[in-house]
Every structure is written in C-alpha cells, then in structure tokens.
Amino acid sequence: MKLWRNIVVVFLVLLAAGWVKSPWEEGKQRQFEQQGLVWRPLEPDVKKKIGQTCAVVALGGLRSVVASFLNLSAYGSFENRDWVKLSEKFDLIVALQPRTTYYWDVGAWHMAYNAAMDYKENESLPAARQEALHRAFVLRGRSFLERGVVNNPHEWTLLSSLGRFYGTPSKYPDYAKSAAAYERAWKTGKARNFEARAWLYSLARVEGKQREALALARQLFVRDRNRVDTLCCLLFVLEWSQPDAPPTLELLRRCFENESQALRMLRTYRENNAEMLPTAGVEHAISLLESRGVKP
Amino acid sequence: MTELAVDIQHLVKDFRVPLRGAKPFRAVNDVSLQIQAGEVYGLIGPNGSGKSTTMKALLGLVAPSSGTCSIFGKDSLKVDSRNDVGFLPENPYFYKHLTGAETLRFYGKLCNLRGKTLEDRVTELLDLVGLQNARERIGLAQALVQDPRLLILDEPTAGVDPIGSRQIRDLILQLRDRGKTVFLCSHLLEQVQEVCDHVGIIFQGKMVREGKLEDLIAVENQTELILQDASAELVKEIQTLIQRDGAAQLVRSGKPRTTLERLFLQETQGDQS
C-alpha cells in the first residue's frame, strides 16, 4: 500500500514539476535549435523520420562512438568493394552525425568515384550494366553530398566538393550547378581563392554565361595571386570571344606578362585541357605568336 | 529517580504480508519495557520472536504501528535520539574497502568527531576491544566510537569464538561499571545470565516475563538455603523442622541450581500447552 502511495505521489509531483518547467524547457529547445547548438533530423519522409529519429535519439549521446565504429567498419567494406553495404553504412553514419562534414565528403567520394569506377571496369558485367551502375553510383554520390550540404549549408568544404562533383567532365557534369556550388562556397567567406577560380571555370562552361564569366575573370585577374596559368588563358579566351574584342596581340599583352609566357601557357592550356574549358582563340593566338618567332 | 535510558510503551509493529487477502503479521504485540540508566538489560527470545524488531523500532529503522519508543527522553523517530546510541547489529558487515581503523574513523566523523580527538578515540578503541580487524570487534568498536550513553547490541556473541565471547562479556561489564547502559538481545541464554541485571523474555511478539534477573531465575514457591560447611546433623535437623511444619516440603537437598534456560523453557512450553 505504502509503495503504491509513494509511486502515485512521485508521479503527481513529477507531473506538476513538469508543468512548471515545460514551457521554459521547450523554449530553450527552440532557442538552442535556432542557435544550431542542438540538431534535429531533416529527413523529409515522415515515416522514415520517425523510425530514424527514434533510432538516432535512442542512441543519444552514443551517436559519436557508434559513428566512429561504423566509419572504421565502412573502410572494411571499401577494401572488400562491397559498395552497397558501404553506402548503407554511410547513410547511417551521417544520420548519426550529420554535422561531421568528413563523413559526407568521404561517403560521396566512395560512391561517385570508387564504386562508380569499380562497376565501370568490372568485366564480369555486360557493358550496358557497367555503364548503368557507374551512372547510378555517380548520381548516388552526388545526391548524398547534396544532403550533406542541406545539413551543413555553411560548410564551404562540402560546397566545394559538390562543385567538383558536378564539374568533373567524366561524371555527367552539370556546370551550372557546379558554378552555383562554388559560388556559394566562395561567398561563405571562408573558402580559398581556388573556390573563386573554380567558380569561374565552371561558369565559363555554362552555355550563355560567357559574359558573366568574363566579368568574374576580370574581377579575379585584378589580384596577383589569381593569375595562375589557367585563369590567364581562360581570361584571354573569354575576352577573345567577345564581339567587340580588341586585336589578339593586345589581348595577349593584357592577359600575360609577355609573349613568351603567353605562348608557353597557351600551348599547355591547349594540350592539357581535360577539364574541357573553352578554347576559342587559343589556336589562333599560338599560330600568331609562333609566326612572330616567339620562343616559349 | 534514575533517568530512564529506554522507555518503550505499548509497542506494536505489524508487517504487511505480500499475499492476497492475508492479514498483517504482528511482529511485536504490545511490548513495554523500561531500562534504567546504567543497567544491562537482556531481551531474550527465539528467532522470529520480535527482539530485532523491537530494537529496530527503538533505533528508528522501523516505525511503530502504535506505541512509543524513546531514548533518554527523546523520541526514537527523531535523529537527535541517536546522539546517545551505539548500535551493533547481528552479523555486522562493514565496508570491505575500508580497514578497521578507517571504518572507525568513518563512523566517528559521522558523529562529528574530528582531528586529534578522533584519532585518539580510534586508538583507544582499537586497544579496548583488543582487535585485529575481526568483524565483530570492529562492530563493537564502531558502536562505541562516540562514547554513547546507551549501547544496543543485537546478538553480540553470535558466531564469535568462546574466548572472543568471554572478552565481549567482560567488556559489557566494564562498560556497565563505567555507567553505560547496555541493551542486548541474544538467544545464548547462559551468556545473558552472566551479564544482565534485568531480563525480558519475548515470545511470538509478546513480553511474557520481565524483571530483575535474580528474581526471575528464583523459583518462586521455593526457598533456597545455601549452607556452607553445614554438618550432616544440622541438615537432618532442618529436614525434621520441615517435616514438622506440614505445609512446607523438602523438595531437594544437595547442590541447588537452576538456569535461565530452564525458566525460559518453562515459560514458553507453558504458553503453548
């Protein structure tokens, strides 16, 4: 009797205390979420959300330990080339630790590069299947990284990775999305100058965006440390492509330190253009410089 | 009038029996006893008779269903009443992670002893109980650590070797000589007989006999004459006198003795019949 009396009293007191503290606690929860101090899962599918939420919150503070172990286990799947299992593990890892950018980066890399290439080169599969699986995993990796960016919208490293994924010619590129990602990365204010240049390189490959690309190239060219070979050559190409472009020689003097450097850089640009950047005017400029007897 | 160390008035304690429909079990049934300061009181009875429950009620470890218990005038349910009490439970067990001295220090600190006073007390007790970390002796020492006016000992010699028992009994007598009050319970009747001034016999929760030890173990309707160096003629003369009386009877001559044990058996078997 006494036991039940005590249980009832304790229960009622907890309820009453709960009534008192609840508004404050809920307010703090919302405040902490806004400040980004605590995390809530963002899965759009409600049923999946509840299932995963329960699992994730149930692990509570053990998430980080479990994620660490899963990461090590995923390395084993990588070595065994068990790509499906590896993908599943990374899905769980990022559900546990969505703010650890490393997991998003590495998971996406595994899917879009390692898994995709492994399937493409797997001679036990018919050619059509090789291609289909290659494509599937490239897209899977990219969408994985997209989720990473949604979870971590201010992380320039993930945005940069996403830009790289969209901008790789052999990976079903979408240069517009690549440019957008690099632009967001650059505008976080924390990225390197490389992201700004990468933004330009992607933008230059988007149909109808040459004017914007040119404006960006000119802006970047102003700073000495942006005057890397690729940028100088691309600036020349973009300038030369304009209908009201000045004579080639004048352009070459604007974009390069001297004709010798121009010849050297343009030749390299022509021969090593795996990125498939625009090359309008390059051949003409090289011929012009060679005819003038310029030595690289 | 001497101060009352322990005053238990009409103590009743019922325990709930965890069986559907079962009535509560009455462990202590209207027990009253008083212990004067400075005396040794023995509460004797078989296992399950209510001795330990009575002691626990006195110590506030269980709450009486009705009745009152007090120690030197303070209600047992109040923490203050335990300032003057040292308790040795049956088969005591102390923290394994502490040595004997550490155990005494721990209990001493709980009683607000500190510094040199505490250290001296620990040393003194270690000598007094002549110990080498034996569990029972530590038990006794911790009961004495704050130099209490009342000692409550539950089966103090149960499971102790004979020499150890003798030492404990001697210690109890020493404490009495120092003015301490001792309340002990035991089922080892011979040992109780050797140390107690007052005795209470508890059986099935009821106090069946109580009083001075000497009075209790006297056989009431018998008179004992203990003669020293009496000649055979003298003894014969006394026997003749008795025969002449008519009412009185000579029961036995020889070396008279009775024991508490016999008295106990008499009382309990008398109740069962």
Add this chain to the structure above:
Amino acid sequence: MGKQQSNRWLQPRRVSVIAMNTFTQLVRMKVFYFLMIFSVIAVVAQFLDLPQYNGVEAVYTGELQILKDWCMGVMKLFALVFAIAATALLLPKDVEDRTLYTILAKPVPRLDYLVGKLTGVLLLIFVSLLLMNVMMTVVLGYRAGALLDEQVQMAVSRGWNEPAIASMRAEIQAQGVTWSLQAGVFAIFLQACIVGAVSMLLSTFSTSTLFTIMVSFMTYLAGSFQADAAEFYRVYAKPGNTTLTSVLMKGVALIFPNYQLFNITDAAMQGQVIPLAAVMDLTGLTAFYVVLYTLLSWFVFSDKEF
C-alpha cells in the same frame, strides 16, 4: 561524543564524510582501471593511422573531428553507464550488507545519507571526466598543432597570402582545443548528474539493482526522445483532436527531462562556439532536476523500513 551537534539536515561535514566514503568505495572497486584503458586507447590512437582515403588536403580537419567524436563519445558512454550503475548499486548494497543500519543508527538524517551517496558518485564521475578530458586535450592539441603546421606549410608553398593563412589557421584552431569543447565535456557531466539522480530515485523504490539499472536506462531513452514528444504534442494535438498518442506524448514531455538539450556536446565537437549563457541555462536546469529527484528520493526513503 564530539561537539554536541545539531542534527539539522544537510550538514556539510556529514554529507562530505559519506560522499568521500562513497568515492573511496567506488575507486577501490577498480573503476579507475577503465580510465587507464581509455587513456591508453587515447594515446595509442594518436599514433595509429586513420584509414586514409585522400591526401592531406582532402582530410583537413576531418581527423580532428573523428578524434573528438571518439573521445567525447567514450566519455559520454562512461558517464552515463557509471551514473546509472554506481548509483543503482549503492543503496541496495548498503541494505543487503546491513551497513545502512549502522549508519542510520548514528545521528545521520536520511537526507544527508542520500545526498552524500549521490555526491560521491558524481564526484567520481567529475574526476574521471576531468582526467579523460586532460588526455583528450593533450592528444587533440598535439594533432591540431601538427595539422596546422602541415597546412601552413602547404599554403606557404602555394603562395597563399597572410589573410588566407590566418583564416585557415582560425578554422583549424576552431576544430582543436577550445573553451567550447570544455563546455561540451561539462554538458556531459551535467547530464550524468541528472541521470544519477534519477537512478537514485528509482533505487529507493526498488530492491533489485538490475531492475533499477534497466529502468534508469529506459528513462534515459525516454529523456532523449522527450523533445520530439513535446514537439509532436505541440504540432498534432489540437482541441477536439486529442488522441491517446498525443496524451501519452504530453505525459512523456512533462515527466522526463529533456536530454536533447545536453547534446550541445555535438555542436562543441563540430567546433561551434557554445555561448556561456547556454552553459548557465543547462547548469540551472540540472540543479532543478537534481534537487527535485533528490527530494523525491528522500520522500520515499524517509519512511522506508529496514
């Protein structure tokens, strides 16, 4: 007898005697062996190569995040398990061994006994977390320093200017040893305080250590879910639409503490700055819960019979 003391509740000296005894008891239970194992792992992990997928540029601060994930996760696991198990063990052990009789036979109010026991457990958790934190800080500081040197060298070789290098330095340092990371460790301790207090309350009801441990763990899970329950009730429960589920969710939201608030540890691990105000809020909330559960424990324990 020592100085005649008043036996009012919560005498600091008496509470500290019981707390230190509990602390000693737990330490001498060899709990610190766990710490040694952790320390060894933390140190050994420093010299193990993480599975390296890419060059140094790609991994960047990722290795620091992994190290923090691991260390803080272990600390949280230790604190949680210990808070539940040690507290659940102590009361039944004292009752079973009858040491409780000898303690309560002294002028020790039951509240002091409970507070002393809980304090002893929390003190041990605090000291253990402190030691583990020192280990983690040393290892993290070393690795962050090494990474910083590596990255600065690379940046200089590629002709980066000072502002760019300073920005990178700030980014790496934010993932290294920071005050916010210490706030994250403190949040682990605060959560352990509440978990321990809950476990103590449950142990005053139950005589079975195993039962107490299981139910304590279940209340921890419920507390981790509490914020979602509150949100569910807020979103779905409308007048005329009160279902059993929504009532249950409200019950969960009221009764259990919100352990999700203490997951600022995760934000700290990501290198986010934890405002002092947030730490103060959590400290206040912890104090509220610990006092509440301790008083309830006392209510149950005060007329418990032995």
